[in-house]
Amino acid sequence: MSKTGKKAVxxxxxxxxxxxxxxxxxxxxxxxxDNHDACVCEFVEIFKTSQPAISQHVRKLKxxxxxxxxxxxxxxxxxxxxxxEYFPLIEDLLLHLPSQDFRLKELxxxxxxxxxx
Amino acid sequence: MSKTGKKAVxxxxxxxxxxxxxxxxxxxxxxxxDNHDACVCEFVEIFKTSQPAISQHVRKLKxxxxxxxxxxxxxxxxxxxxxxEYFPLIEDLLLHLPSQDFRLKELxxxxxxxxxx
DNA sequence: TATACATATAACTATTCGCTTATATAATAA
DNA sequence: TTATTATATAAGCGAATAGTTATATGTATA
Numbered sequence: 001m002s003k004t005g006k007k008a009v010x011x012x013x014x015x016x017x018x019x020x021x022x023x024x025x026x027x028x029x030x031x032x033x034d035n036h037d038a039c040v041c042e043f044v045e046i047f048k049t050s051q052p053a054i055s056q057h058v059r060k061l062k063x064x065x066x067x068x069x070x071x072x073x074x075x076x077x078x079x080x081x082x083x084x085e086y087f088p089l090i091e092d093l094l095l096h097l098p099s100q101d102f103r104l105k106e107l108x109x110x111x112x113x114x115x116x117x
Numbered sequence: 118m119s120k121t122g123k124k125a126v127x128x129x130x131x132x133x134x135x136x137x138x139x140x141x142x143x144x145x146x147x148x149x150x151d152n153h154d155a156c157v158c159e160f161v162e163i164f165k166t167s168q169p170a171i172s173q174h175v176r177k178l179k180x181x182x183x184x185x186x187x188x189x190x191x192x193x194x195x196x197x198x199x200x201x202e203y204f205p206l207i208e209d210l211l212l213h214l215p216s217q218d219f220r221l222k223e224l225x226x227x228x229x230x231x232x233x234x
Numbered sequence: 235t236a237t238a239c240a241t242a243t244a245a246c247t248a249t250t251c252g253c254t255t256a257t258a259t260a261a262t263a264a
Numbered sequence: 265t266t267a268t269t270a271t272a273t274a275a276g277c278g279a280a281t282a283g284t285t286a287t288a289t290g291t292a293t294a
Contacts, residue, residue: 008145022135052256053252
């Protein structure tokens with residue numbers, strides 16, 4: 001492919017990553033995962049939405065290679081894939097976002113975080 | 118508003134900015150504007166799409182405060198708004214994208230860039 | 235003034251997106 | 265084995281998105 005073609009494709013792929021992150025639920029997930037791994041059931045509590053909705057969001061992040069899943073018993077733990085080609089971009093981006101750790105704190109206060117461990 | 122509420126809103130607004138940038142046409146526009154101001158007719162040539170489509174894209178960027186317009190005769194010149202609250206985030210982000218200046222070079226070779234000056 | 239040019243806006247359409255409900259899969263516990 | 269829990273997948277629906285064509289606005293020029 002031509003050099004300019006490569007640059008256009010590279011930019012389009014970055015645009016697709018930004019589109020993925022351009023959703024408050026997924027962006028919050030990524031910001032949380034930057035500090036703590038989490039399972040689907042925790043996200044369900046945090047976002048107060050349905051389990052399928054959460055599964056669909058994490059699947060998109062996984063398909064793009066931004067997160068990894070690790071099964072631990074019944075649970076599937078999601079973590080940030082720091083080997084992703086886009087991880088450096090994402091890290092820079094996350095620096096501009098306010099910490100969302102208060103969301104995990106709220107779960108802990110309700111005793112809901114422990115349920116996945 | 119509560120402190121956590123503010124953080125949630127702040128993140129949601131950032132997600133909306135990323136959604137705007139999560140389109141290859143708009144992301145390329147912003148990357149180009151980081152180095153050179155441009156008018157609608159140039160973008161029409163660059164993206165080989167209709168004038169209304171381009172106008173609608175730049176309007177979204179303008180509504181979000183990411184770009185500014187300046188009328189110069191018949192033309193309206195668009196430029197990056199470096200005073201935007203989100204400019205620091207955008208600058209960091211653009212560092213990870215390949216230069217799109219080849220697109221302007223192609224225009225110059227065709228003598229199409231001069232038409233707006 | 236009349237015409238051409240640059241841009242904006244409006245209305246419409248096809249596609250994409252995120253959610254819902256229902257169901258399937260997988261692991262654990264009784 | 266059966267029941268329970270955690271997660272995934274599929275199908276369907278309403279809202280949002282990006283493009284189109286047609287038209288309006290604003291500026292320059294003959």
